[in-house]
Amino acid sequence: IGYETQTRDLILKSDSTLDVILKPVAVITDDVIISATRAGEQAPLAYTNVTSDVLEELNSGQDLPYLLSLTPSFVETSEAGNGIGYTSMRIRGTDASRINVTIDGMPLNDPESQQVFWVDLPDLASSVDNIQIQRGVGTSSNGAGAFGASINIQTRGIENEPFAEINTSTGSFGTFKNNITAGTGLLKERFAFQMRYSDLRSKGFIERTGSDHNSAFMSALYRTGKSLLKANIILGKEHTGIGWWGVPKEMMNIDRRYNPAGEYTDENGVTQYYDNESDNYTQNHYQLIYSLKLPGSFSLHSALHYTKGKGYYEEYKEDRSFADYGLPPVLIGGTTFSETDLIRRKWMSNDFYGLIYSLNYRNSRIEATMGGGMNFYDGDHFGRIIWMKYPGTADRDHQWYFNSGEKGEANIYGKISWSASQKISLFGDLQFRHIRYALEGTDDDLKNIGQVHMFNFFNPKAGLFLSVASNQAAYLSFSVANREPTRTDFKEASGDSEATPEAERLFDTEAGYKLSLAKSSFALNLYAMIYRDQLVPTGELSNVGYSIMTNVEKSYRAGAEIIVGFKPADFITLDLSLTLSKNKIIDFTEHYIEYNTSDWSSEYKSRNLGMVDIAYSPSVIGSSDLSVKPIPEIELHFISKYVGKQYFDNTMNGERMLDPYLVNNIMIDFETETKH
Template sequence: MKKFALMLLLQLMGLWIFANSNDFGGSLKIYGRITDEKGNPLVGATIAIENSLQGTTTGLNGGFSLNKLKSGRYIVIVSFIGYEKKSEEVNLDRDMEVNITLTPSSIMGEEIVVSSTRATSRMPIAQSSLKKDEIKTTSVGFDIPYLLESIPSVVATSEGGTGVGNTAFRIRGSDMSRINVTVNGIPLNDAESQGVYWVDLPDFTSSVDNIQVQRGVGTSTNGAAAFGASINLQTSTLNPDPFTNIELMTGSFGTWRTTAKVGTGLIRNKFSFEGRFSQLKSDGYIDRGTSDDRSMFLTGAWHTSKSLLRFNIIHGEEHTGITWEGNPGYMLDLNRTYNPAGEYTDANGNTQYYKNQKDNYIQTHYHLLYSYQLSNSLSLSSAFFLTKGAGYYEEYKVDKKFSSYGVGTPIFGNDTIKRSDFITQKWMDNNFYGTTISLNYRKGSIDASFGGGWNRYDGNHFGRILWSNVNAGIPKGKEWYRNTSEKTDYNFYGKTTWQLTNQISLYGDLQYRSINYDLAGLDDDLASLDQKHQWNFFNPKFGSFYKISSNQEVYFSYGVGHREPTRSDIKDAMKYGSSNTPQSERLFDYELGYTFKAPVFALGLNLYYMDYKDQLVLTGKLSDVGYPLMTNVDKSYRTGVEITAGFKPATWLQWNLNGTFSSNRIKSFVEYVDLYDNSIDFNFVGQQENHLGNTPISFSPSVIGSSQICLTPVKNLNLSLITKYVGEQYYDNTGSAARRLDDYLVNNLKIDYSLKMKSIKTVNLQFFVNNLFNLKYEANAWVYRAQFVNNGSEYREDGFFPQAGINFMLRLGVEF
């Protein structure tokens, strides 16, 4: 409760600053018009003041106004897609008119590649962006999920407890399977699970130029459904100057990473090439939670004034110790780093751990991107892509039946051996390929995009037996199951923003999406998976944006989203003639936002109501042949307010903070609990229904907060105190206090120092202290429960994911 009070106090302080913002501003203004070389107004151009929190966009006649300024020297920065960015120095001692003319870019700007799937500043979308320099300063040396923790409503989790290896995040309580992720407008989500496995892209952050996060339904995009948020990443863009960058990182738990980047700059004003190689190793905080990863990024581009052709190769290879079983609850106080994966007893009765209990995967992405300026107001962007993935996880399986692997029961003399220990591999081998295209129109008050995409996933799932401790004549590598999947997904959309007046803009967005999904073959339990599915979705969105004044804006939007079930949701639902296929989910998303910007203070408020129909959740219910089912609940919702604030009272001090206060509920939840006769015979006798009524949605904390205080006491030295608060959350949907994770408040310290030398462009030194106060906490968990009929006692299996205590990281970067 004290932590909650602290975060609430931070928000109230921000509101107090807002209420007294006149104390931090002046009475002067800079105003004027932004035009092209022919004097035509550039509607929607972005104007910002350097080293300030203030900014605005131009209206119908290209006009703008920056108010509440004090006298002094300002650098006004103007940018507009397709034009060279321009800076203008203004010595302000009275209201001043500043008219700026932008010139077309000599080479096509790369923002056109992602413009069709991104929200502009005039769209009524809850959005946050990280630019290249912000990514560099925000990054704490870990994967993408931890880079995004400074964004409202984001909670990052790490299986291994260190931010290395298997990591993920939730936004507004929605997990990765409900968050659309694209790279250069190309779908990244796995087609079947709909999730994103960041472990397959080690050190991907080093090749990301900018990121946009849209919360809620957002704008139409390609690939998986945006059912809670969407993430749009753009990889490295043109650096006109040649460079070489070497980065070394080392830290706690035997963690180290090396990264080498090289770029040619712009050759003959037409060509550019860039490459990166990274290697990462870690012993992990959790026992045997090791990482041994490599990644590579290669890109080459041909630039002209009207076109851009770029080819990317993104390659990742990971070998990660299996940690997904978690730490059983009874072990948390005894050994927080305990990992049961691969545990077995040898012939002498000694506990051993299988050394190859690991996940191994190689994935390579090929992107061919092409953009062409058809006219001053019309441009075309297209992409072709192929993602090849293959890998397996290897496990030691204790006391399993031969029949479960389709192997005959061995007989030795008069003894029939039904069980044995096994070593198995479960493989995936898949190709994901397709195309995206968009036509972008921007002229005067109209900004419109028409586009879509088509993709296909061809997947093979199969298992191999490597060994059994009973010699049953099983050939090494015997395949015991194989199934295939084919999933085809296409969509097309049209969206437009219309600047109706200088104050009002209207937004409309229509999307049609169609999916076909076929499964065939045998699953790992030797049951047939043969089934076919088809879904067709229509997703309309609209809203309005109103500029109250040059530094105050308000918006409203309404959007509809649909989501098809994942592979794991449906694959068991039709086995052995059962018919329990879940329905698709539907979301009605309402967003109402307000922003205020002054030179030293900025505030944002966003109220949301996400109304779900048939949301899929785990209830414990089994199919009529005994498989666990994902169940559609009729009504559920997420509602809350997101508050963001920035305070910059001096050039050497900046404080950014945000908080989310929400309620996330299932309106009428029914829990199903397995019943067994007794703890000795353990015979299944049925299920008990518990009607629990209105319950909280799992993994949806009602309070999330983030704060970052940055100090620059001397030139080139930056100190940052980064604080993250996550409130109590439940790890099932019953709302029981017995299945609840405690809240946590974690502080990290980051120190950055940079210097320039004669023969070296820049030397950067960064030192991190993570979990500064050595807090013991768990960020994730799972549970299975059953009851015994004879005495009503409970049987429970669970797993928790403890996070590392205080730990350190040192990073050295040298750029030539």
């Protein structure tokens, strides 16, 4: 809410009084951009808001998953070991492909893998104003359906005054981050422009997982009293050493930095490492956003988005069969060679674009939204050989496979929050999604992966919010979510109709209580996530590090999230979070291959293991942040994070397990202002 401008001509006289009453007028702001997909204060959901102050305090160049590490039920991972490069996350044990991410309301997840590759968005945090994390199904959103959590990012908003910043950070393992940020401020109350350029480099903790990243962010805004037009451009370019292969467990006790990627044996029998074993990718985002305040209590929001991605990863491979690459054996000096060392590049080139919209209504008791969107994806996957030890008659840059994926998604939703009384609010949300996904061509193993799949999903949600007192609240909600399998899920099952993965369904119940006191706060959230046909990791990995998944008929994740805050004095703050959970497959049958060591014959076998833990789902996750500010210029943080044991697969075999771990960090903030 703002006020109309008034102009008066005054003749000043002594002992005179003039009363000026300004007429209120609605002024549209940046917040309308993300209001349709965010949970409000009285939403019956489990969510956490992360402010710009927190992000700025923690931002040392690491990817966003590491800046969100202290939020409840959150586990972050890093292939390089220092939070830069390929990073990912899990929330309540749910992997990143089931976490819906939007930026200014627009979908960020890759439609095929359903992942967000933070490596393609280096130093994004420097252009983020705030983030909301919804745990569980959450509210209806745009893009891939939330199937366990949602992350809603709002970029940096309007600055009233011109500004310019230069930031430099340095750290262990050759880490350097430099960025420059500048903005015009709000010109003539209508126009604003801001930009950021970042350069980020690191050698990584794990050997040969270095990063050389560049990114830029540009945003222009024009607004009147009743409308807002905003354009965002986000550019990202990365060159990152490959570290997704993992290591044998015994190497953890010998060399924790060991990385087998690019390893080969030269002609003298000496182990060498290919110096350009790397991932190289460019991803550019273009967004145009328009919001309009309509007569009465209505507002309209619409946006167009387009993302262009292109790049490859380069690998050295030893003793590869020519036949595997569609090539004949090579005859040299009377000797026939059926294998060769080679260097290959696996390429991706894709376009993702779409439209989103929402019509919003708000008065003192009702907040309602009707919205939806249409998104389209067209992606090519192909492989080329750029060098061979024995090239024979092969063409330069021989292409041995090519396949493409086309995916279209449309959704429509309506949601309403009604304050039935001063104490009770009711929430309802209905969403329909339609997906069509087609694969065509051959994969890197020369197998045809052509297939077409269509899905129609109905996702209802309902909840109750109760204001027990001015400082207490409770809530209860029930939600249903459905999710289609990923490209890898379909691809790995090609040619086997019995192995074709099914869509997953989730029934999510959330119940919570919040208490706020003068010097402390407490929140408890209980959740029960009941799955049908959940896709869970088998323990195997694809050739780019993705988990190979399989459907299990019945499974669940259930637990309690406890969040506590203390402020015993103005200069001391303690924030704690603890998640205790059970993550189970009701009745699991393991399928495996048993090899006969005498003749190396193999036999497919299976065994029933009954109720087992779901892979990569720790039963205990905890974090703490003790902040002490002895003087205004200095703030000390003592940060701890504990994650319980995690199994690689669903057999609960202690030999296939990540041990529990506790990480402690000390952070010192020194801030001072200079007069100018």
